[in-house]
Amino acid sequence: MKKYYLVLILVPWLFFACGHKEKTSQETTQNTISAPAFNGDSAFAFVKVQTDFGPRTPNSEAHDQCADYLANKLKTYCDTVYVQHFTATAYDGKALKSQNIIGSFSPDKKDRILLASHWDSRPMADHDAIEANRTKPIDGADDGASGVGVLLELARQLQQERPEIGVDIIFFDAEDYGTPSGVDLPGDWWCLGSQYWAQNPHIEGYDARFGILLDMVGAPNAKFYHEYFSSYFAQDVVSKVWGSAYQLGYGNYFINQQANPITDDHYYVNKLGHIKMIDIIHQDHTTGTGFRSVWHTTNDNINNIDATTLGVVGSVLRLVIQNEK
Ligand code: AHN
Ligand code: ZN
Numbered sequence: 001m002k003k004y005y006l007v008l009i010l011v012p013w014l015f016f017a018c019g020h021k022e023k024t025s026q027e028t029t030q031n032t033i034s035a036p037a038f039n040g041d042s043a044f045a046f047v048k049v050q051t052d053f054g055p056r057t058p059n060s061e062a063h064d065q066c067a068d069y070l071a072n073k074l075k076t077y078c079d080t081v082y083v084q085h086f087t088a089t090a091y092d093g094k095a096l097k098s099q100n101i102i103g104s105f106s107p108d109k110k111d112r113i114l115l116a117s118h119w120d121s122r123p124m125a126d127h128d129a130i131e132a133n134r135t136k137p138i139d140g141a142d143d144g145a146s147g148v149g150v151l152l153e154l155a156r157q158l159q160q161e162r163p164e165i166g167v168d169i170i171f172f173d174a175e176d177y178g179t180p181s182g183v184d185l186p187g188d189w190w191c192l193g194s195q196y197w198a199q200n201p202h203i204e205g206y207d208a209r210f211g212i213l214l215d216m217v218g219a220p221n222a223k224f225y226h227e228y229f230s231s232y233f234a235q236d237v238v239s240k241v242w243g244s245a246y247q248l249g250y251g252n253y254f255i256n257q258q259a260n261p262i263t264d265d266h267y268y269v270n271k272l273g274h275i276k277m278i279d280i281i282h283q284d285h286t287t288g289t290g291f292r293s294v295w296h297t298t299n300d301n302i303n304n305i306d307a308t309t310l311g312v313v314g315s316v317l318r319l320v321i322q323n324e325k
Contacts, residue, residue, distance in 0.1 A: 033247050033248065033319075036161075036315060036318035036319055036322055037157070037318075038153070038154075038157065038311050038314035038315040038317075038318055039153060039157075039311070039314075040307040040308055040309075040310045040311025040312075040314065041307050041311075042153045042156070043149045043150050043152070043153035043307065043310040043311065043314055044149065044305060044307035044310055045149075046148070046149035046150075046152040046153055047141060047145045047146055047148075047149035047218060047302065047305055047310070048302050049069065050066055050069075050119070050141075050144075050145040050148060050149065051139045051140075051141050051145055051301065051302045053065050053066045053069070054137075054139075055121045055122075055123070055137035055138055055139055055140065056119060056120050056121045056140065056144070057120065057121055057122070057123040057137045057177075058088070058090075058096035058097060058098055058120055058123075058173065058174055058177060059094075059096060059097055060137075063120065066119065067083075067099045067101065067119075067173075070101050070119060070148070070152075070171055071083050071101050073152055073155075074101065074102075074103030074152075074155060074169065075103075077103065077152075077155035077156050077158070077159045078103035078104055078105055078155060078159070078169070079104055079105055079106060079107055080103070080104045080107045081101070081102065081103050081104070082101075082102040082104070082202040083099055083100075083101055083102075084099060084100040084101075084102070084196070084197065084200070084202055085097075085098070085099055086098050086099075086100070086193075086196050086200075088173075088174045088177075088192035088193070088196065089192075090174075090177050090189065090192070091177070091178065091179045091183075091185055091187070091189040096174050096177060096192070098120075098173040098174040098192065098193055098196070099173050100170060100171065100172055100173055100193050100196065100197050100202075101119065101170070101171040101173075102168060102169065102170045102171075102202050103155055103168070103169045104166070104167070104168045104169075105155075105158055105159075105162070105163060105166060105167040105168075106162075106163075106165075106166040106167070107166065107203075108166075109165065109166030110166075111165050111166060111209060111324070112165060112166035112167065112168060112207070112208040112209060113165055113166070113167050113168070113208060113209055113210065113211070113212070113320075113321060113324060114168050114170065114208040114210070114211035114212070114269075114275060114277065115151055115154070115167065115168070115169050115170070115211070115212050115213075115214070115317065116147075116151075116169070116170040116171070116172060116194070116211060116212070116213045116214070116265060116266075116269070116277070117144070117146075117147025117148045117150075117151055117170075117171060117172070117213065117214045117215065118144050118147070118148075118171070118172045118173070118175030118176060118191075118193065118194075118215065118265060119144055119145075119148050119171040119172070119173060120140075120144060120172075120173050120174055120175055120176055120177070120193070121137065121138050121139060121140025121143065121144045121145070121176060122137065122138045122140060122143065122144075122176040122177070122296055123137045123176075123177060124136065124137065124138075124180060124296075125137070125138045125296060125297050125298045125300075126180045126181040126296055127181060127289060127295060127296040127297050128296075128297040128298055128299075129297070130298075133297070133298045136298055138296065138297065138298060138300050138301075139298075139300060139301040139302065140176065140300055141218065141300055141301050141302045141304065141305050142216045142217075142218045142219055142282075142292070142294065142295075142300050142304065142305060143176065143215070143216055143295065143296070143300050144175070144176065145218075146214070146216060146217045146218030146305060146310065147213075147214030147215055147216075147217050148171055149218070149310060150214055150217060150310050150313050150314045150317070151169050151171070151214065153310075153314055154169070154314055154317055154318065155169055157318070158321075163321050163322070163324075164324070164325055165209070165321065165324040165325070167321065168208065170197065172191070172193035172194045172197065172265050173192075173193035174191075174192035174193045174196075175190065175191050175192070175193055175194065175264075175265055176190070177189070177190075177192065178190035178191075181296070188263075188268075190263055190264075191263070191264065191265045191267070191268050193265070194265035194266075194268045194269055195268045195272060197269075197273070198268045198269050198271075198272035198273030199272055199273075201273065206275075207275060208275050209324065210234060210237045210275070210276050210277065210278075211266065211269055211275055211276065211277030211278070212237070212241065212277065212278055212280060212317065212320070213264060213265050213266040213269075213277055213278065213279045213280065213281075214280050214281075214313060215262075215264055215265070215279060215280070215281040215282075216281055216282040216291065216292070216295070217280060217281075217282065217309065217310065217313045218304075218305040218306060218309055218310055219282050219292050219304065219305075219306065219309060220304075220306035220308070220309060221252075221253075221306075221309070222253060222282040222306075222309045223253065223255055223282060223283065223284070224245075224253055224254050224255065224280050224281065224282060224283075225255050225257050225258065225259030225283055226238050226242070226256070226257060226258050226259060227259055227260070227261065227262050227264075227278070227279045227281055227283070228258065228259065228260055228261035228262075229261050229262065229263075229264075229266065229267050229270065229279065230266065230277075230278035230279050231258065232261075233266075233270040233276050233277070233278075234270070234276035234277065234278050237276060237277075237278045238278050240320060240323075241254070241278065241280070241316060241320055242254045242256055244316050244319045244320050244323070245312075245316045247319070248312075248315055248316060248319060250312050250315075250316060253309065253312050253313075254316070259283045259285075260283065260285075260290055262279060262281055262283070262290075264279050264281060265277075265279075266278060266279040280313060
């Protein structure tokens with residue numbers, strides 16, 4: 001009789017426990033508010049335009065052509081476009097003819113958000129599995145073009161639905177000309193464009209409420225964790241962005257977990273520019289490099305870009321901007 005009672009108590013409890021657990025896991029991907037429209041396919045097309053120029057490595061013809069394209073495209077969407085020409089010195093002593101390209105909405109507004117990506121691509125596929133490929137430049141479809149594609153599509157949309165807050169979109173140059181894998185030199189050889197901009201902003205005394213950097217936002221099923229420096233410098237912005245993603249039902253892309261520090265453009269905007277900026281960057285701890293397997297290889301091309309992921313990131317940005325009054 002006693003055993004029978006125990007079953008009577010346990011069975012409903014098990015039911016409740018399982019049912020409850022299932023509901024919780026469903027909630028992480030459920031829409032709780034409606035997403036502002038964002039066209040991932042259009043963002044994808046903007047990624048392809050860039051990779052169609054070929055590798056956009058500083059001092060190449062494709063680099064020049066893509067710079068003109070980006071500046072002209074921003075001119076069609078933004079109120080003001082600034083092109084910052086500068087010469088960066090690379091780790092190997094090369095002088096890199098570089099350009100930071102900036103598009104602004106409502107440049108006179110004091111309250112602003114800064115959005116950024118790098119538009120150059122790496123001059124060598126130093127992580128390629130095939131040795132003969134390691135000196136070849138890469139398309140950088142994910143590593144560079146993906147973030148720029150999302151931001152171009154965002155600019156197109158913001159022209160139609162003007163944000164209340166001022167917005168600046170910066171395409172940094174010469175981010176990915178850093179030292180080859182295995183070479184360790186003293187000095188800061190990555191992110192030369194953002195280092196330049198942080199010390200020479202396009203407007204004297206430039207400031208923003210916060211900044212968001214996009215880097216490698218085009219992988220199928222990308223995973224964006226709380227990158228260490230983002231949390232260190234701007235945990236409130238991390239919470240805002242990951243919270244917005246969760247509200248839109250994108251908790252499977254924007255994961256609430258700490259991850260490794262990445263010395264990316266946002267690091268210098270924080271450190272040298274004193275503007276708090278986070279990095280939305282796809283990290284993968286299973287590959288050995290910390291990034292996806294195509295990273296810094298000739299396989300970082302348009303075939304490995306997913307319009308859905310671009311759409312997810314763009315929608316999150318739109319919601320974040322919409323919430324800034
Ligand atoms: C390093 O791996 C040293 N920096 C990461 C910055 C980066 C490279 N982002 C894209 N490519
Ligand atoms: Zn890179």
